[in-house]
Amino acid sequence: xxxxxxxxxxxxxxxxxxxxxxxxxxxxxxxxxxxxxxxxxxxxxxxxxxxxxxxxxxxxxxxxxxxxxxxxxxxxxxxxxxxxxxxxxxxxxxxxxxxxxxxxxxxxxxxxxxxxxxxxxxxxxxxxxxxxxxxxxxxxxxxxxxxxxxxxxxxxxxxxxxxxxxxxxxxxxxxxxxxx
Amino acid sequence: xxxxxxxxxxxxxxxxxxxxxxxxxxxxxxxxxxxxxxxxxxxxxxxxxxxxxxxxxxxxxxxxxxxxxxxxxxxxxxxxxxxxxxxxxxxxxxxxxxxxxxxxxxxxxxxxxxxxxxxxxxxxxxxxxxxxxxxxxxxxxxxxxxxxxxxxxxxxxxxxxxxxxxxxxxxxxxxxxxxxxxxxxxxxxxxxxxxxxxxxxxxxxxxxxxxxxxxxxxxxxxxxxxxxxxxxxxxxxxxxxxxxxxxxxxxxxxxxxxxxxxxxxxxxxxxxxxxxxxxxxxxxxxxxxxxxxxxxxxxxxxxxxxxxxxxxxxxxxxxxxxxxxxxxxxxxx
Numbered sequence: 001x002x003x004x005x006x007x008x009x010x011x012x013x014x015x016x017x018x019x020x021x022x023x024x025x026x027x028x029x030x031x032x033x034x035x036x037x038x039x040x041x042x043x044x045x046x047x048x049x050x051x052x053x054x055x056x057x058x059x060x061x062x063x064x065x066x067x068x069x070x071x072x073x074x075x076x077x078x079x080x081x082x083x084x085x086x087x088x089x090x091x092x093x094x095x096x097x098x099x100x101x102x103x104x105x106x107x108x109x110x111x112x113x114x115x116x117x118x119x120x121x122x123x124x125x126x127x128x129x130x131x132x133x134x135x136x137x138x139x140x141x142x143x144x145x146x147x148x149x150x151x152x153x154x155x156x157x158x159x160x161x162x163x164x165x166x167x168x169x170x171x172x173x174x175x176x177x178x179x180x
Numbered sequence: 181x182x183x184x185x186x187x188x189x190x191x192x193x194x195x196x197x198x199x200x201x202x203x204x205x206x207x208x209x210x211x212x213x214x215x216x217x218x219x220x221x222x223x224x225x226x227x228x229x230x231x232x233x234x235x236x237x238x239x240x241x242x243x244x245x246x247x248x249x250x251x252x253x254x255x256x257x258x259x260x261x262x263x264x265x266x267x268x269x270x271x272x273x274x275x276x277x278x279x280x281x282x283x284x285x286x287x288x289x290x291x292x293x294x295x296x297x298x299x300x301x302x303x304x305x306x307x308x309x310x311x312x313x314x315x316x317x318x319x320x321x322x323x324x325x326x327x328x329x330x331x332x333x334x335x336x337x338x339x340x341x342x343x344x345x346x347x348x349x350x351x352x353x354x355x356x357x358x359x360x361x362x363x364x365x366x367x368x369x370x371x372x373x374x375x376x377x378x379x380x381x382x383x384x385x386x387x388x389x390x391x392x393x394x395x396x397x398x399x400x401x402x403x404x405x406x407x408x409x410x411x412x413x414x415x416x417x418x419x420x421x422x423x424x425x426x427x428x429x430x431x432x433x434x435x436x437x438x439x440x441x442x443x444x445x446x447x448x449x450x451x452x453x454x455x456x457x458x459x460x461x462x463x464x465x466x467x468x469x470x471x472x473x474x475x476x477x478x479x480x481x482x483x484x485x486x487x488x489x490x491x492x493x494x495x496x497x498x499x500x501x502x503x504x505x506x507x508x509x510x511x512x513x
Contacts, residue, residue, distance in 0.1 A: 024474070025292040025319075026356060026364040026376045035291065056275035057298070083274075084298065090309070091209065092276065093218075093299040095344045096375060098473040113289055122292045124473035131481070141472050141484065147358040152367065155355075155427070155465040156488035158513040 024096070027122045030146035033175035036109035036121045038072030040064060041130065041169070044104045045077070049085030058092040060085035061117065062100045064108065070169055071176040072110075080110055080118040098127045105130035107139060107168070130165055138162035145171065206399060207299075207349055209306050216306030218299065219347040219399055224264040227345075230283025231268050234317045237284075237334060239268070241323045246282050249338035252388060253346060258397040258405040258454075261346060273314035276300045280310045280345070282338075284317040294319055294377055295337045297344035313341045320380070327383040336372075336385030343373050348395045350375040350474050352427050352467060353440050370438045375474045390437030398454035405454075410497035413451040414506030415443075416464055418486050422448030423510065425475075425482030427467050430460040430495075442467075442475070457499040462491040464508050486510040 033039065046063040060082050066075070084094035098120060100106070109126035110118040120126040128139045140162040144153065154160070163171070207218040229246060231239040243265070250263045273281045290296070294316055300309040315321065315337065322331035354369030356376060366378050371391035378385065388396075397405050416426045422443070428450045429440040441452040467475065468484040476482055489510045495503050 024376050024471075025294060026366065027292060028358055028362060028364045030362050056272070056277075057300075058276070083296075086303065089302060089304050090276070091299075091301045091303050093207070093301060095297045095299075096293075096350065096471075096474045097296075099477045099479070101479050111289065111291065116289075119289045123290060124471045125292065127473060141470065142468055144356075144358055144364055144469075146362045148360060150360045151358045153356050153358060153364075153469040155467070155469050156486070156513075157468075158487065160466075160468045161485070161513065 024123060024125065027125050027144075028146050029143045029171065030175045032109045032122055032126055033071070033172050034177070035111065036071060036126065036176070037112050038074050038078075038110045038118070039070040039107065039172060039176065040066045040074070040078060040110065041068045041070065041107045041165075042066040042078075042105070044100050044102050044106060047100050047102055049087045051087070057083075058085045058087050058090070059083055060100075064106070067105075068169070070107070070172045074110070074118060078110075078118065080108065080120060082120060096124055098124045105137075107172075128168070131162070133162070135164060137165040139165055139168040143168060143171070146175070206395070207347055209301055209303060211303060211306040214306075217347070217399070218301065218306070218308055220261075220308055223260070223400075224262040225280065225345075226264050226266040227280040227282060228266050228269040228271065230271065230273065230281065232284045232317070234284050234321055236328070236331060237321045237323050242284070242334065243268070245323045245334040246338045246342075248386075249335050249342050252339055252386070253342055253396060256388065256393055256396050258393065258402050258409075259400045260402045261396065261400040273312040274298055275312070276310070278310055280312060282313045283315070284321075285314040286317045287314065288318045290316055291318075294332055295341050297341045308347075311345045313338070313345060315341075327381050329381045332377070332380045333383045333385065336383060337377075339385060339388070340372050343392060343396070346396060347399055348373055348392070351391050351395075351440060352442075352470060352475065353389075353391050353429070353438055356469065371440075375471075390432070390435070391439045394439045394452075394454035401454075407500045408457070409453070410455050410457050410499055411451055411453045411502040412455055412460060412462070412495060412497050412506070413449070413502055413504075414462075414508060416448040416450065416508045416510060418483065418510050418512065422446050423483045423486070424448065424480060425467055425472075425484070426450070426486070426510070427465050428452065428508075429463045429465065430455065430497075431463065432456070432458060432460060433494075434458055455497045457497050459494045459496055460503075462495050462506060462508070464489045464510055485512050487513055 042064040109121040112118040320331040322328035351371035351373040353371040354374035466484040
């Protein structure tokens with residue numbers, strides 16, 4: 001920990017000093033858009049926990065009624081899987097895995113390998129929620145947009161706001177290479 | 181265990197609804213309307229390791245590196261937690277088999293996940309049945325004492341995951357930067373439990389921070405810890421109403437260390453336990469740079485529309501007591 005001359009400056013400056021590595025390799029919206037095979041906005045229609053095919057653990061299959069694809073397509077109703085879930089008496093918790101609830105509106109960035117159920121790209125980074133606000137539908141959390149120069153992400157910055165849905169989708173389509 | 185679980189699933193009643201994961205630091209589930217903190221009931225906690233090797237890390241290397249990470253948590257003098265290596269197994273991490281298993285697994289589908297911890301919880305009692313940690317062999321790993329360029333340090337990542345294994349959630353004590361030309365990188369963190377990885381090659385993650393130590397000490401206090409430690413608590417409001425999900429940071433001017441928590445109910449209340457007595461500067465900030473799913477489950481609406489705010493006085497954490505409720509009003513952006 002580097003000590004700083006002014007405590008408040010230290011805190012406003014927030015949390016600097018080198019420290020530990022952890023679990024997620026971070027991505028910005030450009031990387032997520034490029035890495036995803038499909039990007040869909042829709043309403044969560046069902047959330048069903050089940051045993052994995054090898055009966056080894058619990059996973060959750062999320063069914064999404066697709067309103068619009070921003071990239072690729074898996075059809076009007078798509079299913080993707082997330083690790084963990086609750087079956088009867090037992091709950092499998094995978095730390096950091098995204099969770100879904102019926103009727104949520106979301107934008108999901110999806111990957112797939114072979115003939116399997118698609119998965120979320122970037123673990124929890126590939127999920128954005130579409131929520132109502134005074135300004136209409138917005139997408140949260142605020143997206144980390146690619147930058148031409150190094151930009152420190154500062155909490156509480158008034159500019160860090162959820163994007164309006166139309167703006168978010170336009171940016172994603174552009175970052176994904178114009179795919180629809 | 182899998183068969184027993186499967187049979188049990190056929191006969192048990194529906195479990196209580198889970199509550200969101202409770203960071204700072206602690207996980208909790210709701211059992212019959214009662215909040216239960218996820219933690220091990222008995223120590224030493226037994227774990228097994230797999231014999232799977234990856235380029236740069238032999239099976240013996242793996243066992244030694246995770247052993248060092250367990251030893252680091254065990255060495256926290258204000259906590260009482262211990263572990264026992266129960267052997268080498270052919271089991272696979274992530275299987276619900278009654279064993280707490282650590283090992284490499286190739287998971288290219290988890291494309292940005294270096295490692296992950298899972299729990300199996302008996303929701304009828306809140307008991308922790310097992311916890312597994314997998315390390316993703318799709319990434320390059322190292323156990324070199326000084327680290328190795330372009331490879332992730334196994335001991336650092338294991339230290340973070342074993343924090344989860346102990347029952348600790350993620351900490352938001354860290355910050356990131358958008359790189360020129362694309363990508364995102366970590367600038368700094370003040371907790372091993374910060375969920376985003378530094379670039380490969382770093383070994384700084386082998387050392388616990390104040391936030392981690394407060395968390396493990398709060399969860400598994402040593403006999404003489406609770407009477408000596410204090411708590412900082414209060415309430416965060418916006419427009420007069422409680423605010424859920426605000427990140428509250430307690431900065432110790434004597435040491436430069438930080439310990440943090442969140443407001444964890446709709447009344448905006450927070451409580452940071454396991455603090456050494458003394459003065460603190462208290463800051464409140466929105467979690468507007470983060471992947472919120474790393475901290476809370478999706479059924480909760482986290483309010484991120486407010487500006488950073490400070491308590492306008494130094495707050496004293498008393499020995500063995502609580503600061504008394506601190507009221508913090510924040511304003512919208």
